[in-house]
Amino acid sequence: QVQLVESGGGLVRTGGSLRLSCATSGFTFSSYTMGWFRQAPGKKREFVSVIYWTGEPIYYADSVQGRFTITKDDAKNTVYLQMNNLKPEDTAVYYCASYGELWAGAYSSEKVDDWGQGTQVTVSS
Secondary structure, eight states: OOEEEEEOOEEEETTOOEEEEEEEESSOGGGEEEEEEEEOTTSOOEEEEEEOTTSOOEEEOTTTTTTEEEEEETTTTEEEEEEOSOOGGGOEEEEEEEEEETOOSOOSGGGOOEEOOOEEEEEEO
16 A cells, blocks of 8 residues: 655755655555645645656756755655745645656646645744
8 A cells, every 4th residue: 555654744944944854655556656735724736846766857846946945765765855045935745746657747736646635834933
């Protein structure tokens, strides 16, 4: 059974940093493309970043490019999202996503196979 468990969210001031983690189990993590999405109140869930199963390519939403970094540790079956220079508009529930084994296609939400439960990130001004 696939499990994705996010952690690391919290309350931070503008300009601060957080590192989200997504611990996984139930599948061969090293063979899976992984991503992060977020959903702010009253808005649709939006793409944040993706790392393909080989470690590249990596893509970011324009809104986070240069501030967020996605990495994965195959030995720990965990994907991370380092978030720096946080802004109030980054406030959202952040979701970890898995796309499936050896996935090399598009990274839209429609292609996600499994979701984590989400972790709240709140950035105060």
